[in-house]
Amino acid sequence: MPFPTYAETVLATDASTVHAACTEADLTSTNALPLHEHATSVWWLPDVDAVARISPGEMRADLERTISVTRWLVDHGFPATAPLPVDQPIAVNDSQVTFWRYYRPPSPLPAAELTAAALGQMLRRLHDLPAPDVQLPVYRPLAGLGDLLTADTTLPAVDRDWLQSRRVELLEEYAGIESALGVGFIHGDAYPGNVLWHDTHALLGDWDEVALGPRELDLVNTHQGARVGRSAAVRRRFTEAYGWDMTTWPGFGVLREIRDLHTLGSFIRRAERGDQVASDELTHRISTLKAGDISAAWHIC
Structure with missing residues (x-):
């Protein structure tokens, strides 16, 4: 049996992280799908119309500030992406997970x-x-x-x-x-x-x-x-x-x-x-x- 590729290993690890964080946040992750992987991994949670972002564990303080700032911006009418109203970030092993509203992009995308x-x-x-x-x-x-x-x-x-x-x-x-x-x-x-x-x-x-x-x-x-x-x-x-x-x-x-x-x-x-x-x-x-x-x-x- 061949060894898993880099992409397969990352995908499996991220999927486990998303499911664990969703369980703690009481969100459904049954049909979670990966959207993007670079500095952070982003997963779509279609059952709750949200996305999960996986960040390095050492970013917890930064992410707490991110959640507070974006809530403030949304409350003040600024067009910032909105975090879900759950306690977050959520620590899973060596990662931190945050949850955000999903914005379905138009097709085609603007120029x-x-x-x-x-x-x-x-x-x-x-x-x-x-x-x-x-x-x-x-x-x-x-x-x-x-x-x-x-x-x-x-x-x-x-x-x-x-x-x-x-x-x-x-x-x-x-x-x-x-x-x-x-x-x-x-x-x-x-x-x-x-x-x-x-x-x-x-x-x-x-x-x-x-x-x-x-x-x-x-x-x-x-x-x-x-x-x-x-x-x-x-x-x-x-x-x-x-x-x-x-x-x-x-x-x-x-x-x-x-x-x-x-x-x-x-x-x-x-x-x-x-x-x-x-x-x-x-x-x-x-x-x-x-x-x-x-x-x-x-x-x-």
């Missing part, structure tokens, strides 16, 4: 330009809000990557050392940046991939990195997406909708490269779990970064 415009409008609205009545951390760029590199056992030492050195250099440059938009309540991981559509309405999801920080951090990710094929037209619609062009701001290059490094985190985690596709992409991304190639194409995988 990329419309999604980018919707994101720009939502971020403009978010940045005009007061901070919620929740204790928010100060945004710490590349903190998670630093922890991963310290514990990493899969990267070649020369790559790990280069990333650690470049991370320190970028953080020194970040400390000298003067924000044009000011410091305030930020999403922390805003980009078009975190926009969900429900009928004709856009919502903003994935609030795990919500914090206090320079508002430019919420804008740079969409521009950095040129790496994975996000067109100039899409980025222009985003800029127009938000109402300010951050690419003309002196700190843009530093934040863009910080985002470049930030994207490596999920690939390092996947590579450590034996995902060869992620490992190959990680190698490619690091090689282009070391070469100083800011326009090299990266792959979504």
Whole structure:
């Protein structure tokens, strides 16, 4: 009998985690189906019109804050994805599980330009809000990557050392940046991939990195997406909708490269779990970064 593949092993583990969390939350998981697996695993629970998100166990405090912030946002009329009214997160072995309302996407999905415009409008609205009545951390760029590199056992030492050195250099440059938009309540991981559509309405999801920080951090990710094929037209619609062009701001290059490094985190985690596709992409991304190639194409995988 052949050994299970990486994907089969992850699927079986995640299915067990979802069923255990649903049992504790008194939710039906009989027909649960996987939707997405990257930094987190997302499962659809069709019997209760919800999704379950599986996150690393060390994220419990972040997830508690995420639940509180999104409930506050929904109560204030902001189009954030809504957590289910259950006690959460729920710990299952070395994971934390949260439950969210499921938003059935329209078919076909809106054009990329419309999604980018919707994101720009939502971020403009978010940045005009007061901070919620929740204790928010100060945004710490590349903190998670630093922890991963310290514990990493899969990267070649020369790559790990280069990333650690470049991370320190970028953080020194970040400390000298003067924000044009000011410091305030930020999403922390805003980009078009975190926009969900429900009928004709856009919502903003994935609030795990919500914090206090320079508002430019919420804008740079969409521009950095040129790496994975996000067109100039899409980025222009985003800029127009938000109402300010951050690419003309002196700190843009530093934040863009910080985002470049930030994207490596999920690939390092996947590579450590034996995902060869992620490992190959990680190698490619690091090689282009070391070469100083800011326009090299990266792959979504």
